[in-house]
Amino acid sequence: MKTVLKVENLKVHFPIKAGGFLNSKIIPLRAVDGVSFEVGAGECLGVVGESGCGKSTLGRAVLQLIKPTDGKVLWLGENLCDLPREQMRQKRSNLQLVFQDPLSSLNPRLTVAEIIREPLYATDPTIGREDADQRIDEIMKAVGLLPEMRNRYPHEFSGGQCQRIAIARAMVLKPKLIICDEPVSSLDVSIQAQIINLLRRLQKEYGLSLIFISHDLSVVRHLCHRVMVLYLGRMMELADRDSLFAKPLHPYTQALISAVPIPDPAKERAKGTLILSGDLPSPLNPPSGCVFRTRCLKATPKCIKEVPTVEVLENGHQIACHHWLK
Amino acid sequence: MALFQAQSDAQLALMDAAARLQGRSLWQDALERFKSNKAAMGGVIVLCLIGFMSVVGPMMSPYRLEDLSWEAISIAPTMDNSHWLGTDDTGRDMWVLTWMGARVSLTIGIMTTIIALLIGVAYGATAGYVGGRTDNFMMRFVDVLYALPLLFFIIILVTVFGRNIYLVFVAIGCVEWLTMARIVRGQTLSIKRKEYIEAALASGVKTGTVIRRHVIPNVIGPVIVYVTLLVPTNILVESYLSFLGLGVQEPLTSWGVLISRGANSLETAPWLLIIPAICLAITMFCFNFIGDGLRDALDPKDR
């Protein structure tokens, strides 16, 4: 599989003013801290983690909507972080974004056609009205919207339909990669399935690569080829879907997976959950050594002292833990 | 997969019936709501009437503004000799004076509001969109100006430049834009965080286009409401300036000037106070009704 996106040691730190009025100092909030991964053509990479673990920041940093503090984002070998604004703007037709809340991601004062047309004009101001209209009709059909609804406004649609409009807007430029930031978490379960199936179909038809950000493991399991687990802005584990769900190696992934309910009550009772105790520590003041150690059952003194390095197993399974063998 | 197809086909068929309707924009919705608001529509009609009369009213009377008449000093409203609203203590016709006053008062109200609007929107939108240190600096400057009393400011201007009507425009406009700037900045800040702005930037739309297409249309609602409330405020400000003798100068007149003079002859000729006071009050009510109506019509919580 050809690699389209390669992210190396990506860091996003936000300067935060802390302390009192007189002795205030700037300390960095490490939203994303040294994350590396690759996405192949036509591949779907899931990014999971609790809320506040830097998933959304990661997505926006890849798209350069937030400037990364350090690291590289290589798109077909070209580092997007080094591109001047205008050049980056022209690259944007390749990489698109779908948001969590469909209604707030659509301007309430524009019609569906105007919303979908905007990216077309932004990338190619010379495009003719008829060409644009034709492409809008095409893409509306592809995402399951009637082209006749083109002159309606977002507030006249349901949440699921709004998400289809948002997907149409992202798809109309025929991008090669779409980053979906929790695209289904604000929708009803039945609608979720429709949107997930739509994404899957589009991915197959157009050979799209997807980065699917979610906190919902069952959705990720359904859609993604590979899964990356983030905790406090750091990568914990990255593996094929099947090996990750069958045999999670990292204590955090194990806890996450055991927390997903199984529909069969007998199995559910037999399973026994590893409860994650405590809250997510503040990213302003992350624990020393392994960031997960405050909640880890296997933590040892070594975990306090040393930051675990990422180990790559022969099947491509990546893991950042001192004691994963235990 | 097959299930998804069947589901979406059924859904498409269901939506089909309603689909051919044209969409209704938020502006159209708001207009409908506004039209069904009786008080606001009444306000619009009465205001149009006052505006119309301020243009043609003075021409309907046989008297001119400058006509002083020793035979007709302080006569009460009467149908004889065409002094429909009486005369004042120099024998000028009150009908003519009232509508000429309306002309000046409305002009001042609208002009000062336009000045406040232009400065306020430009300033507030810049501060809000740029944000950070610039925003901080710009808004502290507004806070400082807020602390200056309006009257003090105007007295200084008048003593330095002398009394003239344009000065009144500028003076009021320069003070009233502060609130406008704050409103616009607040709105811009909240709109800026909306995901559709990010979506537009992510699909390569230029910053200028983002401001024009996404920020301004969504900021404009509360601004319109504030404008309709600012016009009567400014008319009122002009009247108390006139009452203090700092407003427009004779022979030009405004409702404020008329009220101030009328107050002096309250016992002998009460109509000199009552007529302009009623006109002013009605205008205030109209603007306030319209403002309320607009706010109800544009309020996003109603949607």
Ligand code: SF4
């Ligand atoms: S490194 Fe230590 S604390 Fe971190 S996950 Fe592994 S065992 Fe737990």
